[in-house]
Amino acid sequence: MELTTPTKLEFYDQMLKLQSKAILVHYFKGDDGRKALILDNTIFHPQGGGQPSDTGFICVTDSNLRFCVQDVRSKDGVVFHYGVAEDSSMENELEQGKGKEVILQVDESRRRLNSRLHSAGHLLDVCMRNVGFGHLEPGKGYHFPDGPFVEYKGTVPLNELQNKQREIEIEVNALISKGGKVS
Template sequence: MATAAAPARAVGPTRLAYFDDMWALRSHATVLDVHQEESGRQAVVLDATVFHPQGGGQPADKGIISAGGARFLVEDVRTKDGVVYHYGRFEGHLLDICTNNVGLSHLEPGKCYHFPDGAFVEYKGVIPPDQIQDKQNELEREANKLILEGAKVLVSVFPYEEAAKLCGGSLPSYISKDSTPRVVRFGDYPGCPCGGTHVADISVINNLKVTNIRVKKGLTKVSYSISP
């Protein structure tokens, strides 16, 4: 049974909107918290939800939480102490490729957040303080170079071993070896396992600005914004 970690900030009980209308497939809500748990799963907490959590003999609902042009694919829903946790994935594939291209291949992608109000990708590993500004500039230049060149985004399901090869030789430990992972890739770059939604071609991103790089406690947080 999955367990839910406490949100990064205190939140009250989630209002169960499906009690008001059990046929509702859409609703408006406020995002209260986004965090990554020890298991590696990412969770979104809303003030109200139409997603029914697993329990009482009923499976969890699945769907999409969207804000602006960003989407969070909900793959599982659980509840603890009155708070509903929507589990799914965000991915920062373009930035992941750029970190490798500018000599930061030691950084391992971790927590990420792609809503317009403060998008970032967090990596395990650090950048030396005297290199942060240079790497920030290099990342931004590399991202916009790739965007300008453009590349179709390819999404396919593969047997585990083939998926691992496409993703640089290995897959995250939370992906079962009995599964057929969904891999997202563009150009000749390594792919990434992801169940989320993506642009059809990276050229539609138009422009990316790396707004800040922060290194703390063995983690590097790369914040960014995009132009429509």
């Protein structure tokens, strides 16, 4: 399937926006058997940057149809909302729904958790520099709830490790208590 129009990403400008409207562009079953909706715009954050995707619901306006969004991915600027219709007998409505208005609802608790875990990775980067680890380069970040981490490239002498761990903890707590923006 070739789609040339990228999905407008509302979540970059309005991270706390959890409900929105969009137009259904396409509904299909992928090669992997999963069903997906493509919309003209979205507030659903796709998986990426070491962060899991949003979940939630997409409802067709003036209908009882609810599509449970279980996974969101982006490819070549197009966002794919994977999931299932709550009532599978209504899937035909999705197949015929191109051009219809839909209402998007993001799961707030999951969005906030994902956001906090992602921000914690940025906070750790600042603290690493502040305690003298500026020579270490952040590599892979994993901001999933089952065990978030950031890997760094470089070396630290073993005799410094324990003291630096405590310094990082103190620095993290100091920056959190100050408040401010994390970028």
